[in-house]
Amino acid sequence: MGRKILDLIRAIIFNRWVLAAIVVLLFLMPSLFYAREWCQELDAFTSPLQDSVCTYLIEEKPVTNAVLLNFTQLFILIILASNWNLTGGFTGYIDFGHAVFFGLGGFATALLMGSSRWEDWPALFSDWSFWPAMLGAGIVAAIFALLIGSFTLRLKGPYFSIAMLGTLVATREIVRASSNISGGGLGLSLPVYLNRPMFYYLSLVMLLFVVNFVRWIRSTEFGSSLVAIREDEVGAEMRGINTTLNKITVFCISAFLTGLVGGMWAYMNTFLDADIAFNQNRTIDMVMMTMLGGLGTVAGPVIGSTILYWLRDVLWANFLLFHQIFEGILLIIIVLFVPEGIMGLLDKDSSGTSLNRIVKGWFKKEPEEHPRTS
Amino acid sequence: MTTEMTSNQKDQSPLLEGRGVSKYFGGLAALHNVDFAIYPGEIMGLIGPNGSGKTTLFDCLSRVQQINTGEIHFKGQEISKKKPFQVAHMGLARTFQVFRVYRKLTVLENMLLSRQWRNESIFRQLRPSHPDTDQRARELLEFLTLDHLTYEQAGNLSGGQQRLLEIGMALMPDPELILLDEAASGVNPVLINTIKDRILHLSNEQGKTFLLIEHNMEFIGDLCSRVFVLNFGEKLAEGTPEDVMTNEDVIEAYFGS
Amino acid sequence: MDFSDLLIQTLINGILIGGLYGVMTLGFSVIWGVMGVINLAHGEFLMLGAYMAWVLNKQQGWEPFLTLLVILPVMFLLGYVIQIVLINRIIEKPHLIALLVTYGLAIVMASTVKLIYTANPRITTTQFSGYWEFDFGGFVLPVTKTLVLIAALLMMFGLYFFLNRTRFGKSIRAAAQNKEAARMVGIEINKVYAATFGICIALTGAAGMLLSPLGSIHPFMGAAWTLKAFAITAMAGLGNIPGALLGGMMLGLVENLLATFVPTVGSSVGIISSFALLVIVLVTRPQGLFGGLKAPQEIR
Numbered sequence: 001m002g003r004k005i006l007d008l009i010r011a012i013i014f015n016r017w018v019l020a021a022i023v024v025l026l027f028l029m030p031s032l033f034y035a036r037e038w039c040q041e042l043d044a045f046t047s048p049l050q051d052s053v054c055t056y057l058i059e060e061k062p063v064t065n066a067v068l069l070n071f072t073q074l075f076i077l078i079i080l081a082s083n084w085n086l087t088g089g090f091t092g093y094i095d096f097g098h099a100v101f102f103g104l105g106g107f108a109t110a111l112l113m114g115s116s117r118w119e120d121w122p123a124l125f126s127d128w129s130f131w132p133a134m135l136g137a138g139i140v141a142a143i144f145a146l147l148i149g150s151f152t153l154r155l156k157g158p159y160f161s162i163a164m165l166g167t168l169v170a171t172r173e174i175v176r177a178s179s180n181i182s183g184g185g186l187g188l189s190l191p192v193y194l195n196r197p198m199f200y201y202l203s204l205v206m207l208l209f210v211v212n213f214v215r216w217i218r219s220t221e222f223g224s225s226l227v228a229i230r231e232d233e234v235g236a237e238m239r240g241i242n243t244t245l246n247k248i249t250v251f252c253i254s255a256f257l258t259g260l261v262g263g264m265w266a267y268m269n270t271f272l273d274a275d276i277a278f279n280q281n282r283t284i285d286m287v288m289m290t291m292l293g294g295l296g297t298v299a300g301p302v303i304g305s306t307i308l309y310w311l312r313d314v315l316w317a318n319f320l321l322f323h324q325i326f327e328g329i330l331l332i333i334i335v336l337f338v339p340e341g342i343m344g345l346l347d348k349d350s351s352g353t354s355l356n357r358i359v360k361g362w363f364k365k366e367p368e369e370h371p372r373t374s
Numbered sequence: 375m376t377t378e379m380t381s382n383q384k385d386q387s388p389l390l391e392g393r394g395v396s397k398y399f400g401g402l403a404a405l406h407n408v409d410f411a412i413y414p415g416e417i418m419g420l421i422g423p424n425g426s427g428k429t430t431l432f433d434c435l436s437r438v439q440q441i442n443t444g445e446i447h448f449k450g451q452e453i454s455k456k457k458p459f460q461v462a463h464m465g466l467a468r469t470f471q472v473f474r475v476y477r478k479l480t481v482l483e484n485m486l487l488s489r490q491w492r493n494e495s496i497f498r499q500l501r502p503s504h505p506d507t508d509q510r511a512r513e514l515l516e517f518l519t520l521d522h523l524t525y526e527q528a529g530n531l532s533g534g535q536q537r538l539l540e541i542g543m544a545l546m547p548d549p550e551l552i553l554l555d556e557a558a559s560g561v562n563p564v565l566i567n568t569i570k571d572r573i574l575h576l577s578n579e580q581g582k583t584f585l586l587i588e589h590n591m592e593f594i595g596d597l598c599s600r601v602f603v604l605n606f607g608e609k610l611a612e613g614t615p616e617d618v619m620t621n622e623d624v625i626e627a628y629f630g631s
Numbered sequence: 632m633d634f635s636d637l638l639i640q641t642l643i644n645g646i647l648i649g650g651l652y653g654v655m656t657l658g659f660s661v662i663w664g665v666m667g668v669i670n671l672a673h674g675e676f677l678m679l680g681a682y683m684a685w686v687l688n689k690q691q692g693w694e695p696f697l698t699l700l701v702i703l704p705v706m707f708l709l710g711y712v713i714q715i716v717l718i719n720r721i722i723e724k725p726h727l728i729a730l731l732v733t734y735g736l737a738i739v740m741a742s743t744v745k746l747i748y749t750a751n752p753r754i755t756t757t758q759f760s761g762y763w764e765f766d767f768g769g770f771v772l773p774v775t776k777t778l779v780l781i782a783a784l785l786m787m788f789g790l791y792f793f794l795n796r797t798r799f800g801k802s803i804r805a806a807a808q809n810k811e812a813a814r815m816v817g818i819e820i821n822k823v824y825a826a827t828f829g830i831c832i833a834l835t836g837a838a839g840m841l842l843s844p845l846g847s848i849h850p851f852m853g854a855a856w857t858l859k860a861f862a863i864t865a866m867a868g869l870g871n872i873p874g875a876l877l878g879g880m881m882l883g884l885v886e887n888l889l890a891t892f893v894p895t896v897g898s899s900v901g902i903i904s905s906f907a908l909l910v911i912v913l914v915t916r917p918q919g920l921f922g923g924l925k926a927p928q929e930i931r
């Protein structure tokens with residue numbers, strides 16, 4: 001019976017129409033925000049319908065800036081986890097320092113938009129508008145990934161993880177120390193732009209792009225070769241896969257996307273310094289959310305991030321003091337008890353995936369034969 | 375010692391040639407000053423007692439191991455400085471004595487991942503696997519009697535089945551030289567005969583070249599035109615199976631009279 | 632001070648701190664060697680030891696060096712229990728699992744300490760702090776640092792003696808070599824593991840005490856120390872005690888030289904230099920500088 005419930009959950013989550021509906025709703029949500037603004041500007045309500053709707057919108061405030069911000073943060077987490085999953089989940093290189101690309105992206109955006117406190121900062125790389133600056137952030141992150149990856153990606157297993165953790169910590173210190181560029185302890189302030197719906201839509205579009213991109217990568221031979229590297233790197237190399245090139249490529253792609261998000265986040269936050277840009281917890285978020293959802297699956301990071309974000313918001317917003325302790329304990333619990341993640345639970349010997357097939361299956365005695373794929 | 379060569383081999387240049395190949399693990403000479411040559415279309419056997427360095431030779435050929443001295447030429451090119459994947463692209467495939475299948479992937483995915491990559495740019499890899507590749511993988515699985523396991527996780531296969539999968543994965547890229555490391559051990563006799571037929575067919579019809587490590591002398595005798603014997607990392611003898619099996623040194627090395 | 636004096640003083644400081652680095656690495660490298668677990672909470676155990684010393688020093692008025700008498704047994708017990716409850720479950724698992732579980736442990740420990748003692752930096756004061764210095768030929772040998780070095784050397788020697796000369800130490804080494812064989816000859820592997828973890832944690836806590844009078848301690852200092860321990864282990868190999876001392880001194884020297892002669896790096900020097908050493912060593916010699924690190928292929 002439990003099996004059937006899991007199958008049903010899976011079928012509902014992955015039903016094309018359900019997914020489409022969620023996306024449409026997400027796109028429509030800010031319209032309530034705009035509708036409220038519009039209502040507030042009205043002098044008098046002309047019809048009873050308008051009256052009731054507007055009163056509801058003004059009194060209940062279903063979609064506020066805070067709600068939009070919350071969703072934006074969730075989207076950012078999902079994107080980060082999905083990016084991390086490209087190297088950590090597919091390629092098997094568990095990166096404990098991925099936040100370094102996020103931080104670099106943030107700093108690149110800030111500097112390119114002209115927040116440098118240093119007089120000698122080249123004018124060419126200053127006062128860019130946001131979009132090229134964000135692109136620049138991605139490129140900076142990708143170049144850094146190329147440089148650092150060509151050393152660290154030669155390391156295997158835990159050595160790689162620790163070397164990347166070291167990269168993060170060392171980069172943070174170097175950025176903090178070079179205070180005429182990074183602002184040191186003072187940090188950098190970006191041009192203030194408080195348009196929450198804009199950031200909401202930007203992150204939503206990026207989310208849709210990244211998740212589909214990851215799904216597409218997984219479906220290609222390139223994606224399969226990454227999985228081969230995870231499973232047996234020496235074997236993959238000997239069967240003709242250029243493991244070094246593929247590893248570095250995916251690392252740079254992942255860093256590029258992470259840098260983009262970092263750039264957007266910095267602009268949204270309007271301020272950053274070394275500590276918040278290179279926050280170690282951000283990497284752990286990526287790892288934890290991916291693990292919870294299912295390492296190396298496309299949907300895993302999405303599900304894991306959503307659940308964990310909700311847990312944070314609902315469960316331990318009330319225990320602010322203990323929240324870090326809870327997070328640590330949760331990490332241990334996830335790793336020890338659901339190492340395969342939620343996708344692993346849903347997928348295990350799944351007798352069918354489509355909603356149709358499941359509903360049909362309930363009226364049949366024997367379950368249908370279904371090829372298992374990974 | 376006489377090395378018999380058929381007339382067409384004499385005037386051909388070797389497909390694979392090693393000169394003075396040595397490999398040391400610390401003080402242990404796994405290979406010491408070994409010379410060998412394999413000609414196109416030939417099926418050559420590589421035998422020797424346990425620990426005589428046969429697998430190490432394969433490792434050196436497929437570039438898992440770095441040789442200490444000597445040179446190895448494959449299709450006229452020096453390969454002892456190349457990367458493993460480059461050698462694979464040149465048309466050298468091998469199986470592993472200790473299985474190296476991708477345990478968590480399905481049998482089909484294992485096969486698809488062993489397809490011919492041949493110097494493809496990353497952009498050419500950004501597409502789903504080609505229907506022809508899929509077709510070929512399924513055909514090979516059928517031949518190896520693994521087709522009923524197409525969607526099974528490779529790690530769940532029995533030892534013999536994994537051995538067969540290894541052979542399939544080596545044949546998948548359509549290589550010119552195939553190194554089989556104890557490919558027949560643990561495989562049932564009926565299937566061994568099928569594999570023999572397949573090897574002969576590939577060799578005769580398509581001119582593929584094989585180098586086989588085997589402890590099963592019957593297998594060697596049925597297939598190989600020439601046999602190469604290693605003992606303690608050094609070449610002990612070389613010749614037709616009959617010659618080698620009656621060679622006193624070889625008998626002593628195996629049975630230690 | 633002219634250049635050569637400055638250089639010699641820097642070298643002295645590097646060697647003095649190197650002893651501490653060596654002894655603080657041992658817990659990490661022995662646990663890795665024996666159990667195959669990379670303990671990312673290592674720095675937090677160090678932090679815990681340092682806080683115990685600080686509490687006893689500031690709230691009870693103890694001399695920090697005496698707090699070792701409390702720290703060693705308490706940390707041993709803590710390690711013993713944590714091994715049985717948590718670490719035992721992850722010993723045979725892939726490395727990712729061990730890394731994440733110990734990282735979770737690190738978060739829990741750091742945030743608990745922060746909750747109780749806030750994030751303010753602390754320092755212990757020994758009776759030797761500040762005004763006592765050995766002075767010879769113009770060079771300064773701070774007493775506290777010298778005592779720390781001596782204590783570190785004593786502890787290293789103690790561990791060396793224990794592992795090589797006692798029966799129990801020998802069974803630990805047997806377990807590290809071959810678990811199955813050790814079990815065959817009647818060694819109770821789980822007890823050995825738990826005791827090993829306890830001993831290593833006790834040693835780490837003691838190292839935490841040793842560093843408490845030298846620099847400020849705070850709840851989130853752990854990661855940097857774990858990184859240092861990792862860098863030294865990469866140089867020394869697993870469970871290699873003289874190697875750890877040598878590696879520790881090397882790191883100490885590099886750090887002090889950088890801090891003295893590259894003015895802008897400032898307080899971040901430790902992290903940057905250990906990171907640089909780590910990556911250079913691992914990339915150029917994956918088996919460790921002096922050998923003895925497991926080849927990456929073997930560890931899965």
Ligand SMILES: Nc1ncnc2c1ncn2[C@@H]1O[C@H](COP(=O)(O)OP(=O)(O)OP(=O)(O)O)[C@@H](O)[C@H]1O
Nearest residue numbers: 399402404422423424425426427428429430431471
């Ligand atoms: N990676 C390695 N490190 C150290 N020594 C090795 C290594 N690989 C092989 N050897 C040693 O090299 C020698 C040759 O081993 P090899 O595996 O080539 O033997 P083999 O001829 O394939 O034996 P078998 O018939 O049992 O498969 C052995 O003594 C072995 O211990």
Ligand SMILES: [Mg+2]
Nearest residue numbers: 428429430471
């Ligand atoms: Mg062999």
